[in-house]
Amino acid sequence: MPDRSTATRPGLAPAVLAPVALALAAAALVWVAPEMLDTFSVNVLTRSLLYAALAVTVDLLWGFTGILTFGQAAFFGAGAYATAIVLTHLGSSPAWVLAALALSVLVPMALGALVGWLSFHHGSTPLYASVISLVFPIVVTQLVYSGGEWTGSSSGLVGYDTLPLDLPGFFRLAGIFAVLVALGAWVFVRSDAGKLLVAVRDNDARCSYLGISPTRVSALLTVALAGVAGLTGFLFAQASGVVAPENTGFLFGTELVIWVALGGRGTVLGPVLGAVAIDYAGATLSGDLPFLWQLILGSAFVVVIILLPDGLAGAIRRGWTRVNARRDAAAPAVVALPAAGAAAGGAEPLLVVTGLGKRYGSLSVLDGIDLAVRPGELVSLVGPNGAGKTTLMRCLSDGTEPYQGSVQVAGRNTRGMTPERIVALGLGRKFQVASVFDSLSVADCLRLARAARDRPSPLGAAATLRLPAASLDILRLTGLDTALVTPVRLLSHGQRQALELAMVVALEPKLILLDEPTAGLTKAERTTIGTILRRLTADLGCAAVLVEHDLDFVREISTRVVVLHGGRLVLDGTVAEVVDSDLVRAVYAGAAHA
Amino acid sequence: MLDETAPHAGTPPPLQLRDVTSGYGAAPVLHGVSLSVAPGEIVALLGKNGMGKTTLLKTALGILPLKGGTVLVGGTASAGLSPARLVALGVGYAPQEQPxxxxxxxxxxxxxxxxxxxxxxxxxxxxxxxxxxxxxxxxxxxxxxxxxxxxxxxxxxxLMMRPRLLLVDEISEGLQPSVVARIAAILRAERAERGTAMLVVEQNLDFALGVADRWAVLKRGEIDDAGPSGPAMRGRILEHLSI
Amino acid sequence: MLILLDVVTTAAILFIVSAGLLAIFGVLKIINFAHGAWLTVGAYCAVVAARLGLNPWAALPLAFAVGAALGTVAEWLIIRPLYRRPLDAILATWGLGIVIGQLITLAFGRDVQITPNLLGGTVALFGLDYSLYRLFAVLAAVLIGGSCAALLEGTRLGLKARAVIMNEALARALGIDTARVRLATFAIGAGLSALAGVLLTPLTSVDPNMGVAWLIGAFMLVMVAGGSFAALAVACLVFGAVQVLVSTFVSPILGSISVAVLAAVVLRISPRGFARA
Structure with missing residues (x-):
């Protein structure tokens, strides 16, 4: 029953409605606030609200996507300086103001593209991205210092013509902008496309093997948020009438991170409130208690990082969900895709391995492996520990792995290809330890598996979830179809394995690699997985390569068995041939020598 | 069954596992395993790959946290003790992976x-x-x-750690028969000299039956079969190990 | 000739400043962003030693002891819970740096402090009058590098630390108390950082924020060096040369960022930096 989940929901409305209502209320508050505040507060809060918008961009990168960044300060500064330079040196006619606006977004985006290229590449680490984000503001600050008259060097730029607004006007402009940025972020992170960010944070390897490039997601996000930071810089340059090197610096970058951490990373409201409260309190208190304020802030930051990693808002949210049972989001209706026509049996092999070898230093792990797998075949790869099975799987699915020989998937040589490109050729890989997204729900995981084919909406959660019939079968056989809104971290070991398999099958792969899919499963779960694998290969014409220790399972489901021992392929034959082979008995009784 | 072997009077068994559940991350690999090694006794732990043999050794040494049950090392409950403390209690380990x-x-x-x-x-x-x-x-x-x-x-x-309990993981793997025989002799000599108790994880059945007093077969994280050593057991154990 | 001397002495100073950070990163894989604060603490040890009327050189052992003691407390309270969250460890140590900086400000004020010169004057070398202290820095760098190497290669603690670096799981399985190895490493690294702070006093003004200026350069060098003192020495020479050359022939401001930019590019091309070179 594909449409078992009940209510047909009126489009995207509910996902957007609540935040919009809240945003309208916030905007109304921002509108009337200048009437009630003194000039000092209006002045400071104008700045605080812009910082709040900036904090939201830091949070999208760090809290949601896991990229710890100090670089938003530099994009903000670049936007502010672009504005001030245009207005100071080129002119302040409406046309130049528009040019300043455009440049304040485009210059940071161009810089963002450079930072993204430097920070995110296949094999780069989160630490490296943070290093770049640290270097970048330092470089920008030094360039500002050495910019002479153009940048005003250490004294900055001041006295250029700004927009014709009074103090409350700038306050409202900043406030509305902050509300819009927060609203946009809120809607986006709750949308289907927004789940990509959390997916990259949770498990970038799984993203790759779903055909989603985590480096691309991170780089695009960096570019987009560099633009938002630049726009914030434009408004800052307008509202404050002065830009200084400190606005671009690494220290400002660390302050942004502190506000987000204290407010609550991974929430949208937390950073907004954190930035406004701390910046405003700092401006108010630092006059009276200059060093004490910094001391308290620093101590609070250390304590929060250690004890409350998701900040005050995160702690409140956790308390809230403990008191109020989590209100279930409506499950999407699952729709079966029309089954793709079964590939003609006996066609060209989907996988051709020729002379594959791999060494770690002087240690040879794989040596002269030749293997061809055709549609409809279910090939089991067996052998004792250290035989090289998992290494072989890695070489088959990641062309950036250094190896000798060649691997062809669907007729294409995959050397040098990242996993996401090989997945696009029709490969799916299931890992030994279920590789899923712990912070997301079952339905979100499945939708991400379809993301490369069905573009997810950046505005809301779609009411339907389209899955191939085989994927749906897995959900039904394991009861996951009734648990679509369950967070993945609450699933049992067997359910996680089934979910990962359903995700891999949802890619509609032509060739599936599975590393010990039955490890730790109950008898019933093993039978289910066996049924599904047979159906995928025999009925749908997929090819499957399976690493398996459970030889009973191998005997039940394989069409062919390949024995690996000491990095060499020692036997390749039918189940009967392999089972009766003395060599295999010897390998497993430990009497054979590599 | 196995843990009912009476310990030597007065001395607690060097290793005693009661209903142990353990594993990596969320997935349990061992489900309620009970096994004990008496002073001076050599026990062979057999089973196919991926059945939890190494997991059992790592749990006994406190490298993997216990998810359920009890591990007693020389009578002391090991829960919460670091491997450093357990080694100080007299546990020696000959690991298989990255040894x-x-x-x-x-x-x-x-x-x-x-x-x-x-x-x-x-x-x-x-x-x-x-x-x-x-x-x-x-x-x-x-x-x-x-x-x-x-x-x-x-x-x-x-052996240099002078252990009272020695955990050995697949020491015979990939070795020439003559070397395997030397190692068997050294293990027996160590036991004879110092009364060291041993838990020996093996795939080489002949070697295992040659050194051990008793054997147990681990299958899917549970003790599937067990018995005393002896040539007569070979066929029964092979049933568990072959394809 | 002057340039060559500048390169060597600049490299020596970079090495002195980075050694403590490297010792901690090499073994613990944790970046101590409070490193700048430890440099500052060391420099203020020189201030305190001068106020107490001690021989200026006595500040060196004093700073090492104070730095190591503070390091012990910091490892225990702040670092230990964060070994599995290395990015959070960067942030927590940064916060710790803020706290230490403010405490120093509260105790000593934010003004620049005057410290006695350790070694004054110049010496004639290759027909040049060159700062004696900068030449001494080369000796100090060699001594620090040498003692770290001796500690790592020659002592039991060093052996254990190397074992933890190479294969922590095996080290644990052999009964090595890895928590104690980490504590000792952090304390020694923190002590070295404070020691470096004393050695910096003749070269820079002493104020509560002095450490931050040195932090980023040291951090980049350590990232490039990867965890090896030999690689750090190479990195200091290469980057010191670039810094001196760019400062001399292009602009001092660009010279000061050349280390950071070069390190970022090196890491982009070869993620393991100089560790394999």
């Missing part, structure tokens, strides 16, 4: 097994008495030894 520091010298590999450098000279002498080739290789990097020599170094290091 050596390949870039350190043979001497430094051995040195790391001792509490203090004061015992180094005596320890090296002792190791060289069982494995004479080590005497000439002390300054060589461990990674440059042959496969068989590395296995002997692993065992020599574990």
């Amino acid at each position: 050596l520091f390949p870039d350190l010298t043979v001497r430094d590999n051995l040195r790391l097994a001792l509490r203090s450098d004061r015992d180094l000279a005596a320890g090296l002498d002792h190791a060289a008495s069982s494995f004479p080739f080590l005497r000439d290789r002390l300054r060589q990097r461990a990674g440059t030894l042959s496969g068989g020599e590395q296995k002997m170094l692993i065992l020599a290091r574990a």
Whole structure:
């Protein structure tokens, strides 16, 4: 029953409605606030609200996507300086103001593209991205210092013509902008496309093997948020009438991170409130208690990082969900895709391995492996520990792995290809330890598996979830179809394995690699997985390569068995041939020598 | 069944597992395993790959946290104790995966097994008495030894810890029959001299039955079968191990 | 000739400043962003030693002891819970740096402090009058590098630390108390950082924020060096040369960022930096 989940929901409305209502209320508050505040507060809060918008961009990168960044300060500064330079040196006619606006977004985006290229590449680490984000503001600050008259060097730029607004006007402009940025972020992170960010944070390897490039997601996000930071810089340059090197610096970058951490990373409201409260309190208190304020802030930051990693808002949210049972989001209706026509049996092999070898230093792990797998075949790869099975799987699915020989998937040589490109050729890989997204729900995981084919909406959660019939079968056989809104971290070991398999099958792969899919499963779960694998290969014409220790399972489901021992392929034959082979008995009784 | 073997009067068994559940991350690999090793006893733990044998050793040594049940090492509950404390209680370990520091010298590999450098000279002498080739290789990097020599170094290091309980993981893997026989002789001699109890994880059935007093087969994280050693058991065990 | 001397002495100073950070990163894989604060603490040890009327050189052991003691407390309270969250460890140590900086400000004020010169004057070398202290820095760098190497290669603690670096799981399985190895490493690294702070006093003004200026350069060098003192020495020479050359022939401001930019590019091309070179 594909449409078992009940209510047909009126489009995207509910996902957007609540935040919009809240945003309208916030905007109304921002509108009337200048009437009630003194000039000092209006002045400071104008700045605080812009910082709040900036904090939201830091949070999208760090809290949601896991990229710890100090670089938003530099994009903000670049936007502010672009504005001030245009207005100071080129002119302040409406046309130049528009040019300043455009440049304040485009210059940071161009810089963002450079930072993204430097920070995110296949094999780069989160630490490296943070290093770049640290270097970048330092470089920008030094360039500002050495910019002479153009940048005003250490004294900055001041006295250029700004927009014709009074103090409350700038306050409202900043406030509305902050509300819009927060609203946009809120809607986006709750949308289907927004789940990509959390997916990259949770498990970038799984993203790759779903055909989603985590480096691309991170780089695009960096570019987009560099633009938002630049726009914030434009408004800052307008509202404050002065830009200084400190606005671009690494220290400002660390302050942004502190506000987000204290407010609550991974929430949208937390950073907004954190930035406004701390910046405003700092401006108010630092006059009276200059060093004490910094001391308290620093101590609070250390304590929060250690004890409350998701900040005050995160702690409140956790308390809230403990008191109020989590209100279930409506499950999407699952729709079966029309089954793709079964590939003609006996066609060209989907996988051709020729002379594959791999060494770690002087240690040879794989040596002269030749293997061809055709549609409809279910090939089991067996052998004792250290035989090289998992290494072989890695070489088959990641062309950036250094190896000798060649691997062809669907007729294409995959050397040098990242996993996401090989997945696009029709490969799916299931890992030994279920590789899923712990912070997301079952339905979100499945939708991400379809993301490369069905573009997810950046505005809301779609009411339907389209899955191939085989994927749906897995959900039904394991009861996951009734648990679509369950967070993945609450699933049992067997359910996680089934979910990962359903995700891999949802890619509609032509060739599936599975590393010990039955490890730790109950008898019933093993039978289910066996049924599904047979159906995928025999009925749908997929090819499957399976690493398996459970030889009973191998005997039940394989069409062919390949024995690996000491990095060499020692036997390749039918189940009967392999089972009766003395060599295999010897390998497993430990009497054979590599 | 196995843990009902009566311990020697007065001395607690060097190792006793009661209803142990353990594993990596969320997935349990061992489901309620009970097993004990009496003083001076050698027990062989058999089973196919991926059945939880290494997991059991790592749990006994406190490397993997216990998810359920009890582990007693020499009568002391091991829950919450670090491997360092358990080693101090007299547990020696000859691991299978990444068992050596390949870039350190043979001497430094051995040195790391001792509490203090004061015992180094005596320890090296002792190791060289069982494995004479080590005497000439002390300054060589461990990674440059042959496969068989590395296995002997692993065992020599574990014996240098002078354990009351020795955990051995697949020490015979990939070795020539003559070397396997030497290792079996050394294990028996160690037990005869010092009364060391041993839990020996093996795939080589003949070697295992040759050194052990008792055996147990682990299947999918549970003890599937067990019995006393002896040639008559060979067929029964092979049933569990073959395809 | 002057340039060559500048390169060597600049490299020596970079090495002195980075050694403590490297010792901690090499073994613990943790970046101590409070490193700048430890440099500052060390420099203020020189201030305190001068106020107490001690021989200026006595500040060196004093700073090492104070730095190591503070390091012990910091490892225990702040670092230990964060070994599995290395990015959070960067942030927590940064916060710790803020706290230490403010405490120093509260105790000593934010003004620049005057410290006695350790070694004054110049010496004639290759026909040049060159600062004696900068030449002494080369000796100090060699001594620090040498003692770190001796500690790592020659002592039992060093052996254990190397074992933890190479294969922590095996080190644990052999009964090595890895928590104690980490504590000792952090304390020694923190002590070295404070020691470096004393050695910096003749070269820079002493104020509560002095450490931050040195932090980023040291951090980049350590990232490039990867965890090896030999690689750090190479990195200091290469980057010191670039810094001196760019400062001399292009602009001092660009010279000061050349280390950071060069390190970022090196890491982009070869993620393991100089560690394999």
